Amino acid sequence: MNKAILEIENLTTSFRIGSTYHAAVDDVSFTVNENEIVAVVGESGCGKSALALSIMQLHNKQRTKSEGTIHYNGQNLLKLNETQMNKVRGKELGMIFQEPLTALNPLMTIGKQIEENLDYHTKLSKDEKKKRTIELLTQVGIPYPERTYKQFPHELSGGMRQRAMISIAIACNPALVIADEPTTALDVTIQAQILDLLKDIQSRTRMGIILITHDLSVVAEVADRIVVMYAGQVVETGSVKEIFNNPLHPYTRSLLNSIPSASHEKNRLHVIEGIVPSIAKMDRIGCRFQDRIPWIPRHAHEERPQLHEVAKGHFVRCTCYKEFYFQAEGDESTHDITQSR
Numbered sequence: 001m002n003k004a005i006l007e008i009e010n011l012t013t014s015f016r017i018g019s020t021y022h023a024a025v026d027d028v029s030f031t032v033n034e035n036e037i038v039a040v041v042g043e044s045g046c047g048k049s050a051l052a053l054s055i056m057q058l059h060n061k062q063r064t065k066s067e068g069t070i071h072y073n074g075q076n077l078l079k080l081n082e083t084q085m086n087k088v089r090g091k092e093l094g095m096i097f098q099e100p101l102t103a104l105n106p107l108m109t110i111g112k113q114i115e116e117n118l119d120y121h122t123k124l125s126k127d128e129k130k131k132r133t134i135e136l137l138t139q140v141g142i143p144y145p146e147r148t149y150k151q152f153p154h155e156l157s158g159g160m161r162q163r164a165m166i167s168i169a170i171a172c173n174p175a176l177v178i179a180d181e182p183t184t185a186l187d188v189t190i191q192a193q194i195l196d197l198l199k200d201i202q203s204r205t206r207m208g209i210i211l212i213t214h215d216l217s218v219v220a221e222v223a224d225r226i227v228v229m230y231a232g233q234v235v236e237t238g239s240v241k242e243i244f245n246n247p248l249h250p251y252t253r254s255l256l257n258s259i260p261s262a263s264h265e266k267n268r269l270h271v272i273e274g275i276v277p278s279i280a281k282m283d284r285i286g287c288r289f290q291d292r293i294p295w296i297p298r299h300a301h302e303e304r305p306q307l308h309e310v311a312k313g314h315f316v317r318c319t320c321y322k323e324f325y326f327q328a329e330g331d332e333s334t335h336d337i338t339q340s341r
């Protein structure tokens, strides 16, 4: 059994809007083990980035509150001050952002940006730093590392920029990397290459990876476990095999149904309409998904939905999954749930 690197327990992160705090991450718990890829999946607004930034402690502290625990290496990250956190961030926990052009400094060469991280966390000499930087650029598959060392971000293609950002994230051999939508801005072929690269680095370093994505098809090939988030909560979690073979929560089933495949071409995709509620308007007591599946009777939902273990390591929130089915087109059983309350 691989050892746990990061243990998140009952993490709740709330943002201040006006004078009230609203939770964007609500009582989230999961563990990332060494050499494991945990995919956090959910559509826009589910709280994935808020979760990632909570782990890295990158939220504006004046407007954000994080409660619960994030255990890393015998310490609770939420209790560290900024100086202590700076020693962990970038060294032991790396982060890859969605859009490298925004995350990288446009005025600094790639080489200098990698060396900046080494400067902060290591005592390498100038020559050693350059050697390590070239090594890193080679490792992430950049074809002319000496040339790229001297280039600025805008001189590289999207895929190469993402590789450069990965080299910054792994420069100090972190135990865990959080990749927040690392392939969304890239075309499909490059996406596959970047995911292969992360897998390849992991096979050498045994680092844990949290892969954040809205696209379940991305995780099928690379992840070990999936955490499905909806409206700030974990609604289903389990091994990739369990989730793909036996998805239960209506939201997970809807995400899986929205993956286009050859067999889907003839039949229409069963996509559930609607959007994730905003954090200020979220129902904090009932099932947060119920308004998007109004044809499911109210009694099918729990009052305060809990996570239920349905198979070893496979958890699903709310009992509504037991009565869920996709509504057929023109199904008359549709009714407005808000009317029957």
Ligand SMILES: Nc1ncnc2c1ncn2[C@@H]1O[C@H](COP(=O)(O)OP(=O)(O)OP(=O)(O)O)[C@@H](O)[C@H]1O
Binding pocket: 015, 016, 017, 024, 042, 043, 044, 045, 046, 047, 048, 049, 050, 051, 214, 277, 278, 279
């Ligand atoms: N700094 C903030 N202040 C107030 N609300 C915020 C803040 N950051 C995020 N939110 C809100 O929290 C919710 C979760 O946002 P988050 O960015 O984590 O979603 P996401 O799943 O990562 O979506 P995306 O894929 O679009 O990034 C959203 O309703 C968002 O509007």
